[in-house]
Amino acid sequence: MQTTIQYIENELMPLYPASEISSFIRLILEKVYGLSYTEQVILKHEKLDGNKFKDVAGIVARLKQFEPIQYILGETEFYDLALKVNPAVLIPRPETEELVAWMLETEWEPGARVLDIGTGSGCIALALKSGLPSAQVFGVDVSAPALETAGENAALNQLEVQFVQQNILDWKATEWEKFDLIVSNPPYVRESEKQLMEANVLKHEPTGALFVSDEDPLIFYRTIAEFAQANLNQNGSLFFEINEYLGKEMKALLEGFGFKSIELRKDLQGRDRMICGSK
Numbered sequence: 001m002q003t004t005i006q007y008i009e010n011e012l013m014p015l016y017p018a019s020e021i022s023s024f025i026r027l028i029l030e031k032v033y034g035l036s037y038t039e040q041v042i043l044k045h046e047k048l049d050g051n052k053f054k055d056v057a058g059i060v061a062r063l064k065q066f067e068p069i070q071y072i073l074g075e076t077e078f079y080d081l082a083l084k085v086n087p088a089v090l091i092p093r094p095e096t097e098e099l100v101a102w103m104l105e106t107e108w109e110p111g112a113r114v115l116d117i118g119t120g121s122g123c124i125a126l127a128l129k130s131g132l133p134s135a136q137v138f139g140v141d142v143s144a145p146a147l148e149t150a151g152e153n154a155a156l157n158q159l160e161v162q163f164v165q166q167n168i169l170d171w172k173a174t175e176w177e178k179f180d181l182i183v184s185n186p187p188y189v190r191e192s193e194k195q196l197m198e199a200n201v202l203k204h205e206p207t208g209a210l211f212v213s214d215e216d217p218l219i220f221y222r223t224i225a226e227f228a229q230a231n232l233n234q235n236g237s238l239f240f241e242i243n244e245y246l247g248k249e250m251k252a253l254l255e256g257f258g259f260k261s262i263e264l265r266k267d268l269q270g271r272d273r274m275i276c277g278s279k
Contacts, residue, residue: 001029001040001048004056011060024069030060031073032236079127083153088145088206089121095267096185099241099274100127102265103183106237110134113177113233117184117224118142122150122161124183129159138179140166143206169223176231185241186220217246218253223256232279239276247272 005025008258012021029035032055034046062072070076072093076083078092079100085091112135116125129137141147147163154161166174168186175189190213211217221240228238238259242250249263254262259277267273 001044001046004029004048004053008060010217011061014062015066021192024063027069027073028056030055032059048160060147073123073265078121078123079130081123081126081130081153081157082124082233083121083126084149084156085121086145088143088147089149090206092121095273096124096241097127098267099183099185100124100131100201102115102274102276103128103181103237103239104131108132108135108180111136112140112180115140115179115183115231116183116222116236117182118186119150119163122153124185125150125161125163126153126157126159128181129161130157134232139163140168142167146206167222168220168227171223176227177229178231178233178236180233181239182224182228182232182236183239184220184224186224190214190217190243211266217243218249221250221253225254225259229257229279236279237276239274241274242272244271244273247275252277 008025008028014026015110016024024042029040030037032052035043042089046225059069059072068091070085070086074084074086076085076091079097079189083092093238104224111129112153112242114125114128114135114137116128116131116137116139119141120143122139125137125139130185137160139147139150141150141163146159147165150161150163154163168184183260221242224232224240225238228236232238238254240250251264259279262277263275264272265274
């Protein structure tokens, strides 16, 4: 095992920080050899199956091209759920887990109706269904490949969520039922902020789920806020993940649509990353 670990370290050391390489090693050994982290520690001096080394080398070669490890392995974890991911969907971020945790702090009535707009991999919708088993949870997305992935994740985790293809920018063309909770993590990175992003994100993750124009960066938030005013039950809640640089603008936007009890929250890094309001 030490030879394999040394190989991975030598190949990736010029490209990634040591802490990230350690994480890669754990994930690669688990994926290729089926070894849990505990087994990796206990068996660290054991010899690994040489026939599988080519699989390790293939993963390392893709990492050297800055392809995200989650796409290479085809899976990730989110809020204790195992999820399939691929280039059709964004890789779930820790701050999105914080958003889910915030929503689950609230006591919802049994049978509450929940809508996740721009569901992607289904991570938010599925985590909410897992935490609120009696809720009726729906997820919409404009991307058919994303919805296919979300459906696979629902089956993988044995969670009942209804996924529907829908362009929320054209929401007025469809009849909608009422909801108690609406949540969205829509595209919010301005084109001018691209230079602040990692190369692996820019090269591999779906740009349509990431970027908005500098001229109208709140287009999705404004549309969804309007949608929520029409389709939330009285006292229902609207939650967003947001651009850390636009917290004040988001608060003003929700105030303009008549939402009350508006709260802007920081993530664990102290950045304005989520907001909620009630109808």
